[in-house]
Amino acid sequence: MITAAPPVQSPVQTRRSRLAVFASVRLTVTLLVLIAATVLIGAWCPQESQVGQQKVIDMFGEEMAFNLSRWGITDIFHSPWLLTLIALLTVNMLACSFQRVFPKVRSLKQPMPWLTGREIGKLPFNKQLVLPVRCEQGLSKLSEHLSKSGYRVCLQDERLVAEFGKFGRLAPTITHIGLLTLLMGVTISSWTGFSGFQPIPLGGSLNFNMSEHSKLWIGKLPEWRVRVEATRRDDYPTGEPKQWFSDLSVITGQGKLAKREQISVNNPLTYDGVDIYQSSWGLDQIVVRFNQHRRHLGLSPMGKLYAAFLELEPGTVLIFSVRDQLQPLRLFAKMDSWPSPRLLTEIPLGRSIRLGAVDLTYEAVVPVTGLQYKSDPGLPVTLVAFAFIISGVLLAAVPHRQVWAHVEAANGLARIAGSAPATAGYGQPGSAIEDTQKACILSIGGRSVKARTLFERSLQKLLAGIHKDLCHSAGETA
């Protein structure tokens, strides 16, 4: 029995067919769906790296939290599963880009083919109509109307091609370039950048020794530090915080002042490629003096206020309450037998009061400013990527439309369409004929992938407009 030998593939073909597996759109969609599902789970389940392990235990109970942690769900954004999916999507995107998307750019240079009347008749939208003018006039009128509608028109003998939104075809290419550039920018940032957060009390300094960075890191931490010279909170009249400010000095390794600037939320300081952000604000401690003994009492946030607690003896507590750096310190006492604390007195900043045998002085309140910092050397690349992605998706909204037309003399076929019925809008071939030398048959067709109905309607409207114009001029000539 003779069997046909299997077709022999060249090494290039074999490589391409292997690549085709990675360039498959089904693989793209599958990966997108799997990544979406993984991110959805991560959005639902609190992540340990963001909220801490205790929050996860509080929410799910110890056993469930343990299982979630074991399955990697409580740190899903750093899980091998998600990283593998992202790596596969990257390979898929690269393969798609080089096999299908980027080569499309070449097709932009290729002119539209010239179609005959019969070929035009096979297009998704096609019409044939009789115009009461010579061929060249009919074509020129069509060209004029298409140009007015934003089409780029080319004419050759009795044929016309027109295109709208050609650059919309670049959308996938530009978007893919943007996504690949974004991956590059993120990789540069990950390998060379660092970040961190430190609450710094007034007069304290921020250094970068405790910075966080990736395991594969080849960057360098700065030697300079940032000193908090002043920090304050501005409030609305209702008492809600309006803005937080910190006055920062950059001090070099040699102890010299390199820069001084005030930062606030949404207004960071930038020095030597490192951005320092105002992230949070609070009151850290109060300094009080009991006779000659100075005490630093740590403050805890209590709604809009801050409070420090000092136990005098079992069951008796002094409560120091302060609202901000300007308001006086309010002193309360609380005993177990009292239903609520009792206000003893108020002490303005820098003043003393006498409490029995004790002179109590309110010396200072120390604010603390939460400073977030980061170095992101990949930022310029990331910004370029963002620009590409936005341009790409915006171009994708532009519908790409192509129109072909062909005219031929309507010898003995047409009647002057000035008498065509108003409802038809323009003369149809095959209608009652009055012989004329001045008539042509226009075959027109086109396609639009994204907005077919709108395209067809716009073309119908355009044809009706052409017909109206021609009938009007034919009537005037008559």
Next chain:
Amino acid sequence: MSELQIALTNTAGISSVMSFWVFVGSNACQRWREIMLRIACVVMVIGFAALTVAIIARGIDAGRFPLANLYESLLWFAWAVMGSFLILERSYGVHQLGWLASLTAATMFLYGSWLPASQHEIQPLVPALVSYWRQIHVPPLICSYAMFFLSGLSGLAQLWQAGRLRSLICAVGAMVLATTAVALGTFTSVESFWLQGLFVGGSLIGLTASWLNLEQVSEARVNQARAELYDEVAYRAISIGFPLLTIGIITGGLWANHAWGTYWSWDPKESMALVTWLSYAAYIHLRIHRECSAEKLSVVTIAGMLLTLLTYLGFNSLGFGGLHSYGKFK
């Protein structure tokens, strides 16, 4: 809120309810259909104009861009749904979308009106929102959500016109369960765990059933031309909504980088916006490469709409935390 704002917002709300009933009535009364459709559109135009002025008036009263809490975002969402529908209606003549769009806008007005009074009042901004990025980041997102809703509603209309009644019923069931979960999460103290289960479970079961029932066709009800039209409208809405969502996510990243020093923190709301983006990216790939029938794509648009609902309202009402808690009021 000033008297003018209340009057204008009420006018917009009443207009959306009225246009809904006139759109619905036009289906019952074939003789007056065209006139009723025109009346419904005119009523919606009046509502849209009133809402535009109401939003501007709120901005003037507040002395800031009027998009800072859940109530204000609902006004913007209703505005975007009404405006986008009017544009689509003018371009495509998609009347059946009218009653769905006006029902969506009316539901948002009702939802907004039931929120606590503190949401209606003009409140000072928290420090994190005092930035020009707020007006760059938030409006594209709200408008993209509106476009995705319209695309999902077009998907429902497409299933109807394609005679996929069982699929349609299952999809509507999923939407009702998801909306109920959001409403319960907003106005009651039902445990988040159950609400999340109701939303996710209802959506998954409803959409799977809808997908599996796509083969069941009521031939007598098929209107292929209209089905193709609604399919195209859904795609058109996504092709406008997707760039807006992309711009919203990227400007959000830029704002976060400007304010907190990081583009992305895997905050639940950010993550959900990414999920929505990925789902519509999948839709666009399926669509461009013609991997699915129009009916399957319609189910995908409805899934996208539910994800949009989860991103927009679900995460604040169903008990998820995160940095984007400005929409919270409990």
